[in-house]
Amino acid sequence: MAVSSGIPWWRTRRMRDVLFQTALLAGVVLLIAAMANNAVETMQRQKIASGFAFLDHTAGFDIVQTLVTYNETSTYGRVLLIGVLNTLLVAAIGIVITTVIGFAIGIGQLSKNWLIARLCRVYVETLRNVPLLLQIFFWYFAVLRALPGPRESWGAFDAVFLNNRGLYLPGPEAQAGFGVVVAVFVAGAIAAVVVAIRARAIREATGRTLPVGAIATALIIVPTLVVSAIAGFPLHFSMPALSGFNFAGGIVVLPEFMALVVALSTYTASYIAEAVRAGVEGVAKGQTEAASALGLSRGQMLRLVVVPQAMRQIIPPLTSQYLNLTKNSSLAVAIAYPDLVSVFAGTSLSQTGQAVEIIAITMVVYLTLSLTTSVVMNWYNARIALTER
Amino acid sequence: MATPSRKPPHVVLPGPVQWLHENLFSSWGNGALTILAALVIWWTVVPLFQWAIVDAAWTGTDREACLPHEHGACWPFITERFGQILYGFYDMAERWRVDIAFVMLAAGLVWLTVPGLPAKRPVGALMLLAYPVVAFVLLVGGFGLEPVPTERWGGLLMTLVVAIAGIVASLPLGIVLALGRRSELPVVKTLSVVFIEFWRGVPLITVLFMAANMLPLFLPDGLSVNKLLSALIAVALFSSAYMAEVVRGGLQAIPKGQYEAAQAMGLGYWQAMAFVILPQALRLSLPNIVGNFIGLLKDTSLVSIIGFFDLLGIVQSGTANADWSTPNTAYTGYAFAGALFWVMCFGMSRYAKHLEGVLKAGERR
Numbered sequence: 001m002a003v004s005s006g007i008p009w010w011r012t013r014r015m016r017d018v019l020f021q022t023a024l025l026a027g028v029v030l031l032i033a034a035m036a037n038n039a040v041e042t043m044q045r046q047k048i049a050s051g052f053a054f055l056d057h058t059a060g061f062d063i064v065q066t067l068v069t070y071n072e073t074s075t076y077g078r079v080l081l082i083g084v085l086n087t088l089l090v091a092a093i094g095i096v097i098t099t100v101i102g103f104a105i106g107i108g109q110l111s112k113n114w115l116i117a118r119l120c121r122v123y124v125e126t127l128r129n130v131p132l133l134l135q136i137f138f139w140y141f142a143v144l145r146a147l148p149g150p151r152e153s154w155g156a157f158d159a160v161f162l163n164n165r166g167l168y169l170p171g172p173e174a175q176a177g178f179g180v181v182v183a184v185f186v187a188g189a190i191a192a193v194v195v196a197i198r199a200r201a202i203r204e205a206t207g208r209t210l211p212v213g214a215i216a217t218a219l220i221i222v223p224t225l226v227v228s229a230i231a232g233f234p235l236h237f238s239m240p241a242l243s244g245f246n247f248a249g250g251i252v253v254l255p256e257f258m259a260l261v262v263a264l265s266t267y268t269a270s271y272i273a274e275a276v277r278a279g280v281e282g283v284a285k286g287q288t289e290a291a292s293a294l295g296l297s298r299g300q301m302l303r304l305v306v307v308p309q310a311m312r313q314i315i316p317p318l319t320s321q322y323l324n325l326t327k328n329s330s331l332a333v334a335i336a337y338p339d340l341v342s343v344f345a346g347t348s349l350s351q352t353g354q355a356v357e358i359i360a361i362t363m364v365v366y367l368t369l370s371l372t373t374s375v376v377m378n379w380y381n382a383r384i385a386l387t388e389r
Numbered sequence: 390m391a392t393p394s395r396k397p398p399h400v401v402l403p404g405p406v407q408w409l410h411e412n413l414f415s416s417w418g419n420g421a422l423t424i425l426a427a428l429v430i431w432w433t434v435v436p437l438f439q440w441a442i443v444d445a446a447w448t449g450t451d452r453e454a455c456l457p458h459e460h461g462a463c464w465p466f467i468t469e470r471f472g473q474i475l476y477g478f479y480d481m482a483e484r485w486r487v488d489i490a491f492v493m494l495a496a497g498l499v500w501l502t503v504p505g506l507p508a509k510r511p512v513g514a515l516m517l518l519a520y521p522v523v524a525f526v527l528l529v530g531g532f533g534l535e536p537v538p539t540e541r542w543g544g545l546l547m548t549l550v551v552a553i554a555g556i557v558a559s560l561p562l563g564i565v566l567a568l569g570r571r572s573e574l575p576v577v578k579t580l581s582v583v584f585i586e587f588w589r590g591v592p593l594i595t596v597l598f599m600a601a602n603m604l605p606l607f608l609p610d611g612l613s614v615n616k617l618l619s620a621l622i623a624v625a626l627f628s629s630a631y632m633a634e635v636v637r638g639g640l641q642a643i644p645k646g647q648y649e650a651a652q653a654m655g656l657g658y659w660q661a662m663a664f665v666i667l668p669q670a671l672r673l674s675l676p677n678i679v680g681n682f683i684g685l686l687k688d689t690s691l692v693s694i695i696g697f698f699d700l701l702g703i704v705q706s707g708t709a710n711a712d713w714s715t716p717n718t719a720y721t722g723y724a725f726a727g728a729l730f731w732v733m734c735f736g737m738s739r740y741a742k743h744l745e746g747v748l749k750a751g752e753r754r
Contacts (some may be wrong), residue, residue: 017574020574021574021575021576021577022576024577024580025576025577026579028580035607038606038607038608038609038610039603039606039607041610042605042606042610043606073665076503111422112412112415112419113412113413113419113422113423113426114412114413115412115413115422115423115426115427115430116423116426119426119429119430125735125738126731128538128734129683129687129726129730129731129734129735129738130687130703130730130731131690131730132687132732133688133690133691133693133694133701134690134701134723134726134727134730135727137701137705137719137723138719138720138723138727141446141705141708141719141723142719142720142723145719174477327591327592328592330592330594330595331594331691331694333594333694334694336691339596341592341594341595344603345595345598349598349602353396355599355602355603355606356603356606359595359598359599359602359603362595362598363590363591363599365588366591366592366595367587367590367591369589370586370589370590370591
């Protein structure tokens with residue numbers, strides 16, 4: 001279509017958009033190219049190796065907590081794996097604990113009991129207004145350092161010991177036949193899920209409610225117990241015991257790990273508590289009134305009316321808090337817990353000097369976690385979004 | 390017609406007893422919770438009071454003064470190092486310059502936040518545009534002032550410099566990114582989304598590591614950048630992504646009619662944004678911008694990991710000092726730094742709450 005309004009061709013809306021965007025793109029590409037060029041020149045001048053070959057080189061340093069086999073002859077690639085696993089371990093355990101504390105405090109804030117509500121409010125306002133790093137330092141350098149030495153450990157039942165070297169727990173050791181027990185347990189759990197889905201269909205079709213909880217418990221626990229009894233209870237525990245100046249046997253939870261998990265989960269819980277409170281308060285008053293008009297008990301009202309609607313509002317901020325907890329676990333480097341940043345972006349970087357590659361890999365790991373979570377979240381949000389007529 | 394006989398209504402007299410019954414002892418379970426909560430408070434408040442006040446060491450110049458107070462705070466650790474906690478290793482004779490910068494900041498903030506004071510707009514513009522320049526000259530030196538290298542900065546000064554520089558630099562960048570993300574131009578939109586999601590997806594500490602280790606590589610040969618400046622750039626880039634999302638929230642809350650009305654008036658894109666959309670959107674985003682600032686202020690403590698002595702860094706290095714080695718030094722240091730952070734962050738969060746109320750009041754009419 002010919003433009004005949006007297007505007008020169010390069011000033012039409014369309015042309016302007018194209019020109020502007022081309023210029024912007026060219027600018028960004030040029031900037032990146034210039035930076036890359038500088039980086040290559042500087043690295044050549046300073047004789048810094050480049051490329052990813054270092055991942056196959058021997059790292060040669062020790063790591064205090066490894067979930068998979070690692071020794072001084074292992075490679076930097078292995079260090080990366082150890083770091084990622086340690087980060088995921090802290091994140092997973094932290095997420096479980098923070099969810100429990102966060103929901104408890106969040107519901108506590110809504111309590112009819114004035115004192116409990118105030119106490120929970122004080123918890124939230126105190127923890128979320130103090131930097132997380134300070135809280136990690138507090139737990140690590142002040143609280144855990146003040147614990148007694150191994151010989152004066154605090155113990156319980158001769159099975160659990162706490163001292164300034166860590167928390168010693170009985171270590172499970174699988175015997176022959178344990179695999180079968182696990183398989184039976186998993187099969188029971190799958191059967192329970194099937195029953196739950198079926199029970200829901202029956203309830204929606206006929207209005208009849210099955211005792212799902214009891215059936216599921218029976219399906220999971222009874223066969224597992226029977227099979228493990230036949231196999232002679234194939235799970236033994238090695239108990240920690242004092243030998244010389246330290247404990248041997250069992251598993252040890254490092255003080256760094258404890259400080260990090262406690263600080264991360266109590267701090268994040270203050271945000272989760274706020275999300276829970278907002279979610280429950282966001283359920284329209286008419287909903288609870290309608291539920292009580294239908295004659296539902298308080299428990300039924302919460303379980304069937306309030307919680308499902310509140311969860312819709314709670315889950316998006318909850319996931320972003322889980323993500324924050326995972327990203328914040330990188331503060332581990334400050335107390336030398338061997339997470340991804342600490343062993344890879346810290347020790348490995350200073351040994352190899354390959355800053356560009358190592359920081360890029362580290363960021364890619366976190367970005368993958370973040371983007372995967374947000375993709376799953378978008379899918380979930382689309383699924384539970386209110387379908388309005 | 391005979392009315393069925395009714396009991397007279399239960400008379401409720403408001404009063405302290407009634408209040409206690411309703412709020413604390415309405416049932417057995419509730420009463421048990423109350424007692425539990427009271428016990429928790431008793432077990433935390435009393436020992437804390439004992440530790441911080443009753444059993445604490447108050448005067449002295451070194452650890453000898455604190456050692457006899459086994460179960461009390463070691464306040465001399467704070468009083469002896471108070472200068473460092475505020476200024477770091479800033480030259481003694483030049484600390485008045487920091488004081489002036491602090492006082493100007495405090496005066497400006499009070500002027501802006503106390504309702505009813507006139508000329509908010511000019512004062513706000515002065516704080517955003519002129520204050521950073523004046524503070525920069527005061528702190529760095531020049532124009533006849535003795536230069537103070539940034540390596541000597543520290544303490545509260547460092548914390549505030551990083552947080553304020555971060556927020557001031559990230560505001561314009563965040564606005565541009567937010568507009569970019571809502572743009573209809575595909576290249577602009579994609580670049581904005583990639584930029585925002587990248588910084589939001591990585592932890593701040595990796596960004597700081599990047600600034601410390603990678604930024605020097607990216608610069609042309611011979612051009613070196615001040616360590617503090619490179620950390621500030623990193624913080625500003627990181628924070629601009631979060632700022633962009635906050636501003637985007639404000640933009641989304643503006644009704645479509647405003648955009649259409651601006652177009653109908655014959656305003657171009659930039660005119661519509663500058664005179665119609667952004668003034669409203671930024672006003673709506675203000676509580677969340679304050680929230681962002683709180684987050685940034687807390688996050689500045691991470692610069693201690695890459696070797697700066699900010700408020701937390703200087704306290705931390707003090708607790709590790711053998712001259713002050715007592716069982717209570719670490720507790721005392723963290724308690725003090727924590728209280729300082731808490732006062733700043735809690736104050737700002739109250740202010741954000743208040744702003745929200747003011748904005749809602751406008752909506753209610």
